[in-house]
Amino acid sequence: MSAYREFIVFLKRRKTFLLGLILFSICLVLGFLISLFAPYDPRRWFTTPIGRPPSLNYLLGTTALGQDVFWLLAWSLRNSFIIGVLGSSVGLIIGIVVGSLAGYRGGLFDRIAMMVTDTFLVIPNIMILILIASVLKGQLSIPLLGILIGLLTWSMPIRNVRSMILSLREREFTQIALFSNMSTISILFKEYLPHIFPWVSSAFINRMIMSMGMEITLAIFGLSSMDEATLGTMLHWALKFQALFTGLWWWILTPIIFSIALFISLYILSIGLSEYLNPRARLR
Amino acid sequence: MIGVKAYIASRLIVFFIVVYIGVTLCFILPRLSPINPVETVLSRYLAYLDYQDPTEVEYLRNTLMEIYGLKGSLLEQYIGFWKRIVVGDFGPSLILFPTPVSKLIGDSIPWTVGLLSTCTLFSWLTTNIIGGFAGYFSNRRWAKAFSVFAITVHPIPYYIMALVLVFLFSYLIPIFPMGGGISMGVKLSLSFEVIVDILYHSILPALSLIIVSYGGEFITMRALTINTKTEDYVQFAESLGIPKRRIVLKYVIRNCLLPRVTGLAISLGGIFTGALAMEVIFTYPGLGMLLYNAVLNGDYNLIMGICIYSILGIAFAALLLDLLYPLVDPRIRYR
Numbered sequence: 001m002s003a004y005r006e007f008i009v010f011l012k013r014r015k016t017f018l019l020g021l022i023l024f025s026i027c028l029v030l031g032f033l034i035s036l037f038a039p040y041d042p043r044r045w046f047t048t049p050i051g052r053p054p055s056l057n058y059l060l061g062t063t064a065l066g067q068d069v070f071w072l073l074a075w076s077l078r079n080s081f082i083i084g085v086l087g088s089s090v091g092l093i094i095g096i097v098v099g100s101l102a103g104y105r106g107g108l109f110d111r112i113a114m115m116v117t118d119t120f121l122v123i124p125n126i127m128i129l130i131l132i133a134s135v136l137k138g139q140l141s142i143p144l145l146g147i148l149i150g151l152l153t154w155s156m157p158i159r160n161v162r163s164m165i166l167s168l169r170e171r172e173f174t175q176i177a178l179f180s181n182m183s184t185i186s187i188l189f190k191e192y193l194p195h196i197f198p199w200v201s202s203a204f205i206n207r208m209i210m211s212m213g214m215e216i217t218l219a220i221f222g223l224s225s226m227d228e229a230t231l232g233t234m235l236h237w238a239l240k241f242q243a244l245f246t247g248l249w250w251w252i253l254t255p256i257i258f259s260i261a262l263f264i265s266l267y268i269l270s271i272g273l274s275e276y277l278n279p280r281a282r283l284r
Numbered sequence: 285m286i287g288v289k290a291y292i293a294s295r296l297i298v299f300f301i302v303v304y305i306g307v308t309l310c311f312i313l314p315r316l317s318p319i320n321p322v323e324t325v326l327s328r329y330l331a332y333l334d335y336q337d338p339t340e341v342e343y344l345r346n347t348l349m350e351i352y353g354l355k356g357s358l359l360e361q362y363i364g365f366w367k368r369i370v371v372g373d374f375g376p377s378l379i380l381f382p383t384p385v386s387k388l389i390g391d392s393i394p395w396t397v398g399l400l401s402t403c404t405l406f407s408w409l410t411t412n413i414i415g416g417f418a419g420y421f422s423n424r425r426w427a428k429a430f431s432v433f434a435i436t437v438h439p440i441p442y443y444i445m446a447l448v449l450v451f452l453f454s455y456l457i458p459i460f461p462m463g464g465g466i467s468m469g470v471k472l473s474l475s476f477e478v479i480v481d482i483l484y485h486s487i488l489p490a491l492s493l494i495i496v497s498y499g500g501e502f503i504t505m506r507a508l509t510i511n512t513k514t515e516d517y518v519q520f521a522e523s524l525g526i527p528k529r530r531i532v533l534k535y536v537i538r539n540c541l542l543p544r545v546t547g548l549a550i551s552l553g554g555i556f557t558g559a560l561a562m563e564v565i566f567t568y569p570g571l572g573m574l575l576y577n578a579v580l581n582g583d584y585n586l587i588m589g590i591c592i593y594s595i596l597g598i599a600f601a602a603l604l605l606d607l608l609y610p611l612v613d614p615r616i617r618y619r
Contacts, residue, residue: 115298119301119302121553122302122553123598124553124554126553127594128313131310131314131588131591132313134587209439216441216444217557217558217560220443220564222576222579223579244451244454252451256447256448259444260448263440263441267435
């Protein structure tokens with residue numbers, strides 16, 4: 001109960017955090033609850049009249065392809081969200097496992113891992129993703145895309161986790177754990193993971209932003225799962241059919257506004273979470 | 285001097301590993317695909333022919349295999365791939381058939397690199413100063429206003445910011461062109477009007493790059509400065525009564541520059557790819573637009589060429605920054 005009350009106090013003091021939470025909840029509810037009530041598959045073309053402005057029948061208008069923007073948005077938020085969560089968790093899991101092993105073990109494994117990591121830090125991973133996606137054009141499903149993004153973005157987490165583990169290794173409790181015959185795995189998971197948890201939670205959110213952003217980048221080049229509804233593909237089709245020139249501003253403005261809201265709210269949440277989980281920063 | 289030499293040697297090794305792994309990935313990935321580019325092109329050609337002579341088709345297939353470097357065993361192909369990279373020849377493009385890929389890329393690189401390097405350098409330099417002052421005087425009202433703005437724009441990707449700017453300044457208040465790098469029908473030359481025209485078209489793309497990168501750069505610089513200003517030497521300088529402005533410029537910002545140079549080297553890749561997507565939105569005639577057209581037409585050779593050039597370019601830029609590092613950090617020189 002006290003933890004709950006503490007959180008409420010924190011919310012009252014940080015109004016921006018509350019704002020982020022509200023914006024984020026709206027996106028979440030739209031994506032996972034309201035999207036369930038779609039009367040028809042919003043991806044299909046020519047199910048509604050073409051290019052209608054927002055009205056009571058079509059809350060956010062319709063596209064030049066005869067899709068209802070509102071339902072399309074709900075589905076897009078859900079799919080972008082899935083990509084974000086998958087991309088972020090896959091990248092982070094690789095980062096935590098390899099980074100902590102490299103930092104804890106040291107030696108040759110550490111040196112090789114760091115060399116590879118430094119290399120992939122420089123190589124623009126979107127270029128690799130573009131190459132893969134153009135090879136598999138049209139065959140990427142939403143979960144596959146998320147996992148693929150995660151598989152390409154582990155270099156930063158490895159670096160961060162490694163440096164944290166390096167400093168934790170020098171602390172006294174590592175010695176105690178070693179003397180009490182704990183295995184490497186249980187030291188890493190039982191002793192170190194709680195220490196890096198504040199970082200993990202805010203990094204998770206930041207990497208979600210990055211993964212969703214990568215999907216949008218891919219979609220702008222026409223390389224995402226183009227038949228699915230995501231924030232990126234919504235933007236792509238709106239751009240391709242020149243929604244602004246033809247005056248269908250609601251078509252292009254909806255994904256813009258919602259991706260900005262989603263990105264900013266997630267960022268606010270990540271700052272707020274790291275402050276909340278790190279009591280020293282909270283006192284400041 | 286030994287310190288510098290060892291440092292440069294280690295950086296060069298990393299550079300060559302980056303180039304090696306990058307190029308090898310670009311070689312392997314397309315070959316894992318079930319789609320054969322030669323058959324795609326071939327079927328495109330054969331669609332125009334009424335009568336198809338089998339020997340001629342076979343001859344055409346062989347020639348195409350040779351052009352795209354798909355002849356021989358995998359090892360031979362790999363060696364040939366490296367030879368092509370050293371010479372800078374990636375074969376012809378598919379859309380504009382006889383035009384070599386390297387010429388298309390060469391034509392669009394100046395647009396991308398010109399815009400990107402100017403904007404990145406500008407925002408990196410100015411945020412060092414603004415962020416430094418805002419971190420040092422972190423309780424002032426203007427510093428807080430800057431922070432709020434930075435936190436708001438930081439998570440927005442370049443291309444979303446680009447869309448916002450297009451909507452505001454080309455659609456609602458049409459003072460800037462919707463896209464393009466130069467007005468229709470204007471020929472590229474070094475006359476005054478043409479340069480003004482190019483600059484006019486690059487204002488919105490530049491703004492979207494600067495605003496977004498300002499966010500991230502400001503946040504890191506401010507955090508660095510806040511950490512640095514509690515250091516003993518800053519306190520000492522303050523108690524000596526050195527003017528605040530001098531302390532910030534000469535003591536605080538200078539010491540924060542080291543992680544900033546490394547940070548810039550790491551973020552180059554992200555800035556670059558973000559800027560490519562931004563170009564598509566402005567139909568700015570750089571590498572991003574070329575990539576968009578290549579994807580649209582399934583121009584496999586062009587996509588690969590762009591990927592390789594980008595990886596090489598970014599690796600080289602990161603190497604340059606790493607080599608400049610000893611100039612900023614004297615400790616490497618005296619190690």
